[in-house]
Amino acid sequence: GGGPALAAVDLGATSGRVVVGRIASGRLTMEQVARFPNTPVLFTEGHSTEGHSTEGHSTEGLSTEGEGAEGLHWNIQALYGAVEEGLGAALRSAPGLCSVGIDSWAVDYALLRGGRMLGVPYHYRDARSARGVELVHAEADGAELFTRNGLQHLDFNTLFQLAAERESGFLDLADRLLLLPDLLAYWLTGQARAEATNASTTGLLSVADRTWDTELMERLGYPPGLFADLVGPGERIGPLTAGVAGRLGADRGRVQVTAVGSHDTASAVAAVPFETPDAAYISSGTWSLVGLELDAPVLTPEARAANFTNEGGVDGRVRFLRNVSGLWLLSESVRTWRESDRRPGAARGGGADLQELLDEAAKVEREVPVFDAADERFVPPGDMPARIRDWCGERGIRPPESRAEVVRSILESLAAAYARTIDAAEELSGRKARTVHVVGGGSRNALLCRLTARRTGRRVVAGPVEATAIGNLLVQARAAGLVSPEATLEDLRAIVRASFPVTVYEP
């Protein structure tokens, strides 16, 4: 139809989508107009990988464990092409499109000089960050960093990646750094900005006042001028450039790019259909982000020891949470099994269809091990079942044997990590969490939701699946005046409740 409409560009670690949103009688309707794969690329140096293999077999160009690997990168040009195409589809479906918002995973960035991108952005799962951690900690230790930025220590936080970049001399060439959603917005509008929720994941934003920590930047040798001016969710970034508007067949000036919670988790949390504040959330996808929404950060030594983060949320809220692993453990296992089934002479391993495996996993009766899903060894791409076996072997625990048992073990371990994390969040913040909301892809995984209810001893409210796109769209709707500009986050969440059903799992 010709009424006003919005488009959310939502990039995930495995796929991206463009979703058109419309508001009618207090409800949000959504239409997915484009979906495309996000396939990282592994660049290797010359011939140095010849004769080597990664854990004994090829991993479709994804592993960083082979010798001679130059690095794991995002195919950002392909993603940008798909975004433009998706926006073309959005305009065809909704000629009244007036605003576009972009979100993606956090922490990753591009360096530019004179407006041109230098090199190909790295994937946060690339192994180089470990070196960056050493370099940064030589200047500022973990305790100091936590009081400055409020973040959970993750090796891939932008400030660690940049130390590796600086050591290679590459940083000296750059005059601008843009996180990936900001880079796409720059290509669409010509305006270079730093959206605040995502900037909060760099480690270089002050948790006290959410401005750039130029003192820390200077100590680490990162020129403060690299970083763009901050914008908050709901602020305008700018209209499409004449070139982009021309290609898309849009009237120039009619379509604005609007800042949203450009960190996907910020958009997802904005769309959690909380009915009361005493509830926790799990934003469940490649990662599981488990925690509470608070008005102020928790910066105690206990919060740091428990590895909690205080990320910036929409409307100045604080996302007090822990990044525990997620469905990545499952998707990498399935990938490993498919590859081994394809190898000539492979014994039939019993199939690697995810839904079938989940059905079988639900029937597993033998007790399966609960391993530490947050162990660092599970971060790089690779053979997760082998790593789980190793984890168990090191402790003399009987490992899961069949594929169904491995799946069950992964889900039990995730649910156990959720339970631990929610209990810790309550204790650290003094806020009760009587209900657990699960949003994102994992909200569709009935077995995981059931195990989460059982292990947390709390009621689980699952859905919506597309929380990230919903949060992205609702922030734009408010900015564009399609809902009241005065609407609070709670008002926006009432729209989520009115628009999307949920599934309840009792403990």
Ligand code: LRH
């Ligand atoms: C989830 C996510 C998460 C970050 C990680 C890098 O997609 O943005 O919040 O910790 O990716």
